[in-house]
Amino acid sequence: MTRIVEVPAQLDDRTFEQFATSFAEGAPTDKMLFDARGAKWSSPYGFTGLLIAGQSVAEAGGPKPLFTVPEDEQVKSYWTRIGFLRHAAEFFELHGKVPRARAQDESDVLLEVTPVRASEDVHAVVERVQDRSARIVTGELGLEAKAVMGFAMALSEACQNIVEHAGTTGWVAIQAYNWKRRLGRRVVVIAVADGGVGFRKSLEATQAKRIGERWGDGAALECALVQGISRFRDPGRGQGLAGIKRYLERWEGKISIRSGSARLAIVPAWDEDAPLREHLAPFPGAQVQIVIPAAQGTP
Amino acid sequence: MVTTIRLDSLLQEAHPAMTPKNLVTRPTGAAVRTSIEREMTLRRAQVALLDFSELDLVDLSCADEVVAKLLQRMDATDQRYVALTGLTEDQAEAIDHVLSHHQLGVQAITRDSSRPRLLGHFGNDSRAAFDVLIDRGPLDGGALATELGWHSDRLADALQVLCLLGVVIGTGGAFQAVLVA
Numbered sequence: 001m002t003r004i005v006e007v008p009a010q011l012d013d014r015t016f017e018q019f020a021t022s023f024a025e026g027a028p029t030d031k032m033l034f035d036a037r038g039a040k041w042s043s044p045y046g047f048t049g050l051l052i053a054g055q056s057v058a059e060a061g062g063p064k065p066l067f068t069v070p071e072d073e074q075v076k077s078y079w080t081r082i083g084f085l086r087h088a089a090e091f092f093e094l095h096g097k098v099p100r101a102r103a104q105d106e107s108d109v110l111l112e113v114t115p116v117r118a119s120e121d122v123h124a125v126v127e128r129v130q131d132r133s134a135r136i137v138t139g140e141l142g143l144e145a146k147a148v149m150g151f152a153m154a155l156s157e158a159c160q161n162i163v164e165h166a167g168t169t170g171w172v173a174i175q176a177y178n179w180k181r182r183l184g185r186r187v188v189v190i191a192v193a194d195g196g197v198g199f200r201k202s203l204e205a206t207q208a209k210r211i212g213e214r215w216g217d218g219a220a221l222e223c224a225l226v227q228g229i230s231r232f233r234d235p236g237r238g239q240g241l242a243g244i245k246r247y248l249e250r251w252e253g254k255i256s257i258r259s260g261s262a263r264l265a266i267v268p269a270w271d272e273d274a275p276l277r278e279h280l281a282p283f284p285g286a287q288v289q290i291v292i293p294a295a296q297g298t299p
Numbered sequence: 300m301v302t303t304i305r306l307d308s309l310l311q312e313a314h315p316a317m318t319p320k321n322l323v324t325r326p327t328g329a330a331v332r333t334s335i336e337r338e339m340t341l342r343r344a345q346v347a348l349l350d351f352s353e354l355d356l357v358d359l360s361c362a363d364e365v366v367a368k369l370l371q372r373m374d375a376t377d378q379r380y381v382a383l384t385g386l387t388e389d390q391a392e393a394i395d396h397v398l399s400h401h402q403l404g405v406q407a408i409t410r411d412s413s414r415p416r417l418l419g420h421f422g423n424d425s426r427a428a429f430d431v432l433i434d435r436g437p438l439d440g441g442a443l444a445t446e447l448g449w450h451s452d453r454l455a456d457a458l459q460v461l462c463l464l465g466v467v468i469g470t471g472g473a474f475q476a477v478l479v480a
Contacts (some may be wrong), residue, residue, distance in 0.1 A: 119324040119326045119327060120314075122323060123317065123323060127317070127320075146388065146389065149355070152356045153359065153389070153393065156321075156323040156358040157360065160323075160358075235401065236397065239359045239363060239400060240360060242359075243358075243359040243396065
């Protein structure tokens, strides 16, 4: 029997929990159908999360899930242009007409959905984004020129965590859009996701005993994001997330990391998210979202 | 003797199929550091001046692998020194952050100023003593103490940090910055 996994009409980091709950209702070896017919919009976090779901099924040896593409032609076209449907075809049996990808400069797409497997991929991503990031960070977001390199640094460090820790391929995507909830300003969102071991397993050998009974996905995220702890003994490790946090503090940005059944966020004043959510539906690997808002007064 | 080592060339060497301008990722940083160490051995200069002029981004991982680990691996008795040049403010900030984390330090010149400055783990006294050496050139301890208006003990503590972190050379009672302006 085929199990239906619902893809929310608006897929972002909040509605992702509906999707994760639906995905977690059975085993990855179930026969599944991902129903995205009614989808109207997805953030980079949504796109990369969908790919991780498909990838995790493949890695578990499950049958290739069906994926019904959005019925809305404009939505379908956008999902093609951002590269999602092309990569989704690797993990899903796509149902519905998929438009041919046309070479087009999509102004809101800073980086199409891109796989990250090795250090060379991180180099390629940083090089590709550099020119576009200057235009978006100073132009669209109205931030100072000095914010551009920090943006590239945050991207580099977030992608490197896939290579250094996940043990499997990850995905990155960057988009600009209007963040309507409370902020009412333009934002650039970087999403970096992997279906790897997750923070808990990564840090268990060195941290579980120290933390004791409280050890779990949430505690592991706190160790990494708040305390800068790495699984490596090298004292120079663990600075990547600290560097990202420093950059985001300067530009009023936000970072959230979901791993396993917990999600931890460093929440700026313009957002009303909960810093820590636990007992979420389990989802493989780790999903990072970095949000950089436009400067105040920027239309 | 000072030898300049261009990091963009070593980066190209590490990635011959690309034309990279960004020093990112730990494997790249480790490869570039190995190349720097090779060049320092081959050239036998007392001061290796690492030139960042043609580079854009230096991420924290590379700042750690290239600069911090290079300094950590240097033999304090070898009397060889490292300084940095051609840095942007972003690069200087990343390097300053990782060096402070490791309690290391280095002398650096940024692109927008020819005046050498310190990056990393230095207190106010060390920075003040360094600034005098940059402004006045080589000085003996007595002259330096007079210039700063300090007791000799206070100066000795500051100079010890500067010498241990390899940004000041003390020879025959005189002290000078590794690089002079």
